[in-house]
Amino acid sequence: MYYYTDTLSDGGMFDRIDPRSPTPLYAQIAGRLRVAVAAGELRAGDALPSVRALASQLRINPATVAQAYRELEQDGTVEMRQGAGTFVSCVPTERKRRDRAAEARRLVQEMLAAGTRLGIAADELSRALHDAMQETRK
């Protein structure tokens, strides 16, 4: 039983799952899916791949995938229907907005940490971000 494995992998959603990252793998997977729901890439009622299929596809421990799904079930992003699989829940717009904001914060924190390691101060990063936004707008 392979659900939307192909759709999910074609979308490259898990391309950058990184076992070397300090963020545990289960949290990375849960995070990707949460952002995909928040961004509308996954919609209410969409089926997630089975634990077995996703673990095998990503070559990670099935317990890690199961842990990610449990976390998503607990925060109401998905629901597990006995025997049928795991499905995206109807997530309120307000929460989607919060999830996107949380993801944005996470990205910025990553950038700040990288800056600290290289000795680049936060205001320099902020200026660079501002400049880059100007350039994209042109």
Next chain:
Amino acid sequence: MTDAIRIRSLTYRAGREFALRGLDLTVPSGSVYGFLGPNGSGKTTTIKSLMGMLPPDDGTIDLLGHRVPDDVVPALARVGYVPERLHLYPALSVDETMRYHAAFYPRWDAREGDRLKRAFALRGDALVGRLSKGEAGKLMLLLALAVRPELLVLDEPTDGLDPVVRRDVLSAIVDYVAASKATVFISSHLVHEQERICDWVGLLDDGRMVAELPMSEFRAGVKRLRVRGASAPAGAGDSAGAGAGAGATIATLPFRVLARRTLIGSDEEWVVRDWRPDMRGAFAALLPGSTLREVEDLDLEDSFVELLSAARARGQTTTDGREAA
């Protein structure tokens, strides 16, 4: 029975140079255990001892509750084993090899064998001697999986395979684990692969276990710190070689300093184990006069290298041979 593999104080001498020296190893049932170590550290010797092929000079081995080597036969029927090197007859075809193998295993699942043969795109009439390295690797895994084992023992299953075949092999292993809840014992020096799939790690060096712990603890507990103002003489060694002064303070810290390096200025880089997040706030109190500037996560490979060099440095400065945690 909660441990699939339990090895205690295993000693085995293979010639003058190499030996397993009092090896302890525990693989909990249901875990995916990554057995890591540099080339020549004793991984294959350990696995051969486990499979009953090398009688121990001392110590005990229990495999699925059976004492090895005396009582190994009933255990082996429940174990799928992929040896380091091709162990098949080159003149047999793939189908013949599968039938031959099936005769030794009462649990052989012919349907699963055929399914894997298709999944791996192996031709039944191809001669084993003519298979590519990748095809041979897949065939060996097929033979181990079609036994429907409770325990998979894999000795460097992806070594020397190209990236595509490596993915197929790892996917098949994960798929089997997900479906069967089997225990997996997988030896490798390819650290990144293990980082993805393992939930336990054992790190072997020179015939001894350097560290054995759940992957999550391994990942969470080994850190690189940037410390400013630690007044102790900065040597390459840890507390064992640091001598007097603040060295004594460092020895009493609630985490273990594996390595110290001086950076530019008065900054030092420490590699520590047994780190906990709450130590960050308590650092200044633990080591007066010093500031903790950064706590950096290490990936498995960095941790692996740091733990190995720390173990080796200790091996040189201590004579009692008391290693590992």
